[in-house]
Amino acid sequence: MISDLFSVTVxxxxxxxxxxxxxxxxxxxxxxxxxQRSGVLNLGVEGQMLLGAFAAFYVALTTGNLGLAVLVxxxxxxxxxxxxxxVTVNLHAQQGISGIGFYLFGxxxxxxxxxxxxxxxxxxxxxxxxxxPVLSDIPGLGQIFFSQxxxxxxxxxxxxxxxxxxxxxxxGLKIRSVGENPEAADSLGVSVAGVRYFTIVLxxxxxxxxGASLSIALLNVFQQNMTSGLGFIAVALVYFGGWRPxxxxxxxxxxxxxxxxxxxxxxxxxPIPSDIAVMMPYVLTILVLVASVSRVRGPSALTxxxxxED
Amino acid sequence: xxxxxxxxxxxxxxxxxxxxxxxxxxxxxxxxxAVSLGAIFIALILGGIVIAFAGGDPFLSYAHIARxxxxxxxxxxxxxxxxxxxLMTALACSIAFRMKLWNIGAEGQFIMxxxxxxxxVLAPLLSAETPAWIFIxxxxxxxxxxxxxxxxxxxxxxxxxxxxxxxxxLMLNYISISWMNFWIFGVWSEGGFQMSxxxxxxxxxxxxxxxxxxxxILRGLTTHAGLLxxxxxxxxxxxxxxxxxxxxxxxxxxxxxxxxxxxGIDISRNTILVMMVSGALAGLGGMSEITGVVHRLQTSxxxxxxxxxxxxxxxxxxxxxxxxxxxxxxxxxxxxxxREIQPxxxxxxxxxxxxVCLIASDFLLRYRIRIIRAGSEE
Numbered sequence: 001m002i003s004d005l006f007s008v009t010v011x012x013x014x015x016x017x018x019x020x021x022x023x024x025x026x027x028x029x030x031x032x033x034x035x036q037r038s039g040v041l042n043l044g045v046e047g048q049m050l051l052g053a054f055a056a057f058y059v060a061l062t063t064g065n066l067g068l069a070v071l072v073x074x075x076x077x078x079x080x081x082x083x084x085x086x087v088t089v090n091l092h093a094q095q096g097i098s099g100i101g102f103y104l105f106g107x108x109x110x111x112x113x114x115x116x117x118x119x120x121x122x123x124x125x126x127x128x129x130x131x132x133p134v135l136s137d138i139p140g141l142g143q144i145f146f147s148q149x150x151x152x153x154x155x156x157x158x159x160x161x162x163x164x165x166x167x168x169x170x171x172g173l174k175i176r177s178v179g180e181n182p183e184a185a186d187s188l189g190v191s192v193a194g195v196r197y198f199t200i201v202l203x204x205x206x207x208x209x210x211g212a213s214l215s216i217a218l219l220n221v222f223q224q225n226m227t228s229g230l231g232f233i234a235v236a237l238v239y240f241g242g243w244r245p246x247x248x249x250x251x252x253x254x255x256x257x258x259x260x261x262x263x264x265x266x267x268x269x270x271p272i273p274s275d276i277a278v279m280m281p282y283v284l285t286i287l288v289l290v291a292s293v294s295r296v297r298g299p300s301a302l303t304x305x306x307x308x309e310d
Numbered sequence: 311x312x313x314x315x316x317x318x319x320x321x322x323x324x325x326x327x328x329x330x331x332x333x334x335x336x337x338x339x340x341x342x343x344a345v346s347l348g349a350i351f352i353a354l355i356l357g358g359i360v361i362a363f364a365g366g367d368p369f370l371s372y373a374h375i376a377r378x379x380x381x382x383x384x385x386x387x388x389x390x391x392x393x394x395x396x397l398m399t400a401l402a403c404s405i406a407f408r409m410k411l412w413n414i415g416a417e418g419q420f421i422m423x424x425x426x427x428x429x430x431v432l433a434p435l436l437s438a439e440t441p442a443w444i445f446i447x448x449x450x451x452x453x454x455x456x457x458x459x460x461x462x463x464x465x466x467x468x469x470x471x472x473x474x475x476x477x478x479x480l481m482l483n484y485i486s487i488s489w490m491n492f493w494i495f496g497v498w499s500e501g502g503f504q505m506s507x508x509x510x511x512x513x514x515x516x517x518x519x520x521x522x523x524x525x526x527i528l529r530g531l532t533t534h535a536g537l538l539x540x541x542x543x544x545x546x547x548x549x550x551x552x553x554x555x556x557x558x559x560x561x562x563x564x565x566x567x568x569x570x571x572x573x574g575i576d577i578s579r580n581t582i583l584v585m586m587v588s589g590a591l592a593g594l595g596g597m598s599e600i601t602g603v604v605h606r607l608q609t610s611x612x613x614x615x616x617x618x619x620x621x622x623x624x625x626x627x628x629x630x631x632x633x634x635x636x637x638x639x640x641x642x643x644x645x646x647x648x649r650e651i652q653p654x655x656x657x658x659x660x661x662x663x664x665x666v667c668l669i670a671s672d673f674l675l676r677y678r679i680r681i682i683r684a685g686s687e688e
């Protein structure tokens with residue numbers, strides 16, 4: 001019943017899982033923020049996440065070592081990022097379409113590996129919840145904020161770090177200048193190609209982690225196409241967040257709360273057809289893009305390959 | 311002349327350096343073909359390496375693809391059946407890409423086309439006794455309208471609010487799948503199964519096997535009239551793009567938007583129109599698949615990724631409608647054979663590699679590579 005939604009237990013449940021579900025969005029969208037600030041639209045996020053999710057799941061299942069699992073997912077994401085960087089930076093490929101190519105590759109490849117190496121859906125022991133002493137005992141708030149797992153905390157920690165790197169360091173200045181005016185950056189001796197390689201590989205690495213957070217920290221399973229558009233939503237979140245880490249955090253929370261609400265609606269048996277509820281995040285993405293596009297201007301050189309003139 | 315150096319190779323790489331120069335004149339006609347074939351060759355090698363790495367035999371996999379798709383008349387017919395939806399989604403992508411509108415939503419428009427055509431039978435708008443000559447055209451129109459609506463949304467958002475069409479069309483793909491599921495899991499479900507009831511025979515496109523009584527050789531061949539519809543659509547699209555004033559406008563906007571604006575061409579209006587035509591073509595594909603092959607509304611055969619394959623085919627055919635017809639057949643073969651290849655991820659994975667290689671190879675069309683020995687510098 002609709003009134004069930006407003007009981008304290010359910011509200012706490014919705015908020016707690018909302019905080020949890022923001023995790024993959026945060027990793028992927030923060031990585032994408034770096035890439036886009038340097039002028040590269042990485043649409044391969046979804047594929048990188050799927051491969052990262054599989055790699056992490058497989059390592060966790062066979063070795064039980066969760067740290068190693070995350071590392072391997074990062075490595076897989078970084079390799080995908082490296083390929084993406086070569087194609088976009090050196091070969092000046094059209095970024096939207098080549099990103100779809102990387103998506104299809106990741107989709108097919110993770111499916112292939114899943115069938116070759118696992119065959120059936122299994123579960124794995126993922127990252128355990130960490131109950132922060134004292135704080136986690138606060139009624140309500142404790143469950144929402146202080147009883148999550150390590151990967152959730154790390155995702156939120158990433159936001160201020162990303163903000164600091166982008167706005168307060170020389171590296172951040174280089175990234176922003178390459179995204180705004182690559183010719184000027186180049187004439188000042190900044191390696192446009194080097195910076196873009198760095199941000200694309202960083203984006204790939206974080207997408208790998210985002211995938212890992214799904215398969216070994218939130219859901220603890222791997223299935224074909226388990227991301228179902230999450231990576232693409234993460235790309236949209238960067239637009240929504242105005243290319244700023246704190247804006248991305250706001251967007252990620254908005255989406256994860258809607259997602260969590262959608263899941264609870266199904267759990268409580270509220271008579272909204274589940275297929276209609278599932279649409280909500282995607283419809284919201286479009287609405288949010290309409291609302292945000294006129295508000296903020298993106299990096300000037302976004303999707304434009306840089307050609308140096310001698 | 312401006313000269314471009316890849317930053318990676320740097321000015322000094324050993325005793326020679328590689329220089330890239332933008333091409334000033336059109337390369338000879340064979341050159342793009344050779345580059346594309348080279349790109350596919352490299353993609354197949356890369357795909358083979360991945361298959362071998364994953365524990366398969368690449369030669370067996372590729373030989374299997376060839377045998378399972380062109381081995382005899384029956385499988386050639388099956389290949390053509392698979393090529394039909396790809397042909398239409400590729401045509402849909404080609405007109406949008408021509409204007410540099412990155413419509414990634416042919417998948418969703420295809421699904422909506424299937425939905426729209428099914429609605430005619432299932433709503434029902436026409437009774438099951440309606441003769442085929444009314445049924446089929448009405449379903450075609452319904453499918454195209456539903457697809458056009460699904461193209462209108464991102465077109466309108468792009469024209470009015472400058473919303474990135476790649477992201478909006480991707481989101482609409484997911485929405486269309488949920489939308490279709492909503493109807494077939496609920497209202498139109500057949501006895502609780504996740505599919506609609508079967509369409510009446512009058513709502514089926516004619517197939518070759520329907521004529522087997524007169525021509526026994528056609529027995530068992532499932533190629534349907536959708537292929538003819540697709541080829542006709544390709545011809546109309548060719549006329550539209552290369553022989554009409556509107557097609558000229560679209561090409562001008564794609565090649566040089568500022569010149570088009572100076573010439574007084576309304577870019578917003580054309581953005582919406584092109585996205586609608588693109589959506590209508592994909593929707594026609596959905597209609598043809600549902601009335602020619604599936605004969606009911608069901609998720610997995612409809613949402614099978616034809617929209618994404620269409621992107622690759624359109625790109626490989628350099629957006630030319632005639633070439634798209636040929637290339638779709640090749641990709642129909644890949645998908646047909648792919649159904650039997652285990653593990654099932656192989657065809658998607660190879661398609662991904664082919665797309666990346668193709669896009670990367672465009673580089674060779676825009677630049678020429680010159681190797682300059684150190685010392686011979688001007």
